[in-house]
Amino acid sequence: MSFQELTQSELERYDRQILIPGWGLEGQKRLKNAKVAVVGVGGLGCPASLYLTAVGVGKIRIIDKEKFELSNLNRQILGYQTDLGRFKVHVAREKLKMLNPGVEVEPIVAEVTRDNVHEVVGDVDVVVDGMDNWRTRLVLNEYCVSHGIPFIHAAVSEMYGQITTIVAGNGPCLKCIFPRTPPEAEKTPVLGATPALLASLQVMEVVKLIIGIGEPLIGRMLFIDGRTMRFEEVRVEKREDCPVCGSKR
Amino acid sequence: MRVKVKYFALLRELAGKREEDVEIDEETRVEELLEKLSERYGERFRDYVYGVGEFRGLTLMFLLNGRNIELMDGFKTRLRDGDTLSILPPVVGG
Numbered sequence: 628m629s630f631q632e633l634t635q636s637e638l639e640r641y642d643r644q645i646l647i648p649g650w651g652l653e654g655q656k657r658l659k660n661a662k663v664a665v666v667g668v669g670g671l672g673c674p675a676s677l678y679l680t681a682v683g684v685g686k687i688r689i690i691d692k693e694k695f696e697l698s699n700l701n702r703q704i705l706g707y708q709t710d711l712g713r714f715k716v717h718v719a720r721e722k723l724k725m726l727n728p729g730v731e732v733e734p735i736v737a738e739v740t741r742d743n744v745h746e747v748v749g750d751v752d753v754v755v756d757g758m759d760n761w762r763t764r765l766v767l768n769e770y771c772v773s774h775g776i777p778f779i780h781a782a783v784s785e786m787y788g789q790i791t792t793i794v795a796g797n798g799p800c801l802k803c804i805f806p807r808t809p810p811e812a813e814k815t816p817v818l819g820a821t822p823a824l825l826a827s828l829q830v831m832e833v834v835k836l837i838i839g840i841g842e843p844l845i846g847r848m849l850f851i852d853g854r855t856m857r858f859e860e861v862r863v864e865k866r867e868d869c870p871v872c873g874s875k876r
Numbered sequence: 877m878r879v880k881v882k883y884f885a886l887l888r889e890l891a892g893k894r895e896e897d898v899e900i901d902e903e904t905r906v907e908e909l910l911e912k913l914s915e916r917y918g919e920r921f922r923d924y925v926y927g928v929g930e931f932r933g934l935t936l937m938f939l940l941n942g943r944n945i946e947l948m949d950g951f952k953t954r955l956r957d958g959d960t961l962s963i964l965p966p967v968v969g970g
């Protein structure tokens with residue numbers, strides 16, 4: 628892939644972020660030449676893909692097997708009343724292109740599994756966790772660790788959320804933190820603004836990693852408690868004997 | 877000796893605080909610490925941390941200095957002076 632320069636209209640569109648210290652034209656060009664996968668176009672994936680589109684990531688691959696249902700609309704903000712029954716990734720692509728036609732959006736109707744993860748997620752610079760289950764998250768974790776792709780994990784419930792950035796070799800992976808697969812939930816209670824908040828944080832992590840600014844959330848899990856509106860991080864350690872990322876596997 | 881306990885989610889309401897230092901005997905195990913805290917904060921606290929009664933099926937995450945206690949001896953893990961135990965709720969949705 629050839630390295631793409633910025634157009635006049637892009638310079639204007641991204642003016643306010645190019646001004647951020649450490650960003651500049653170089654940072655914006657890096658974003659334009661980057662490819663990010665958003666796995667799951669739900670409460671996290673909708674706002675995450677919106678902000679990734681707005682910020683000017685060159686290629687965004689969005690993956691989800693579902694169609695919009697009425698009970699999604701309290702939080703999956705790319706889905707409008709008129710989109711009920713349509714595939715989420717098709718609806719999302721339409722709207723993302725309207726927001727920023729310069730961004731390439733690749734919609735994939737699929738459920739990520741161990742067998743297809745290579746093909747479905749593919750060769751990207753960062754993977755954003757928009758999943759609602761641990762089974763898929765752990766498949767993504769393994770794929771990202773083995774391919775050296777940063778993985779931005781987030782999960783939500785009620786007004787709580789957690790986020791951590793996984794970069795193989797630099798800190799723990801999801802399997803280090805959750806050695807036993809945590810229980811799945813059929814129906815998670817959630818206030819839509821909670822995943823929106825976490826998705827914003829995920830996008831900040833993606834952008835920082837691509838441009839190479841700031842300090843990523845590696846080895847730390849940020850826990851957000853919207854009930855008391857307190858944010859607190861806990862340390863998370865890498866396991867040398869981790870079956871996924873450990874050096875003594 | 878002394879350990880730090882960090883509470884998250886409902887535990888903050890049940891304990892009425894976000895964290896505290898607890899004075900315990902040498903060689904105290906995680907379950908003995910939880911027992912001591914349950915005596916202090918009541919039955920609901922106990923049910924919550926063990927995922928029983930009203931909270932049946934709930935599985936919390938216990939991180940001891942950033943490592944899941946499942947990687948050690950679970951509730952039987954012995955605590956050491958200066959340890960930090962963080963007790964987090966399961967968060968799965970997206």
Ligand SMILES: [Zn+2]
Nearest residue numbers: 800803869872
């Ligand atoms: Zn690991």
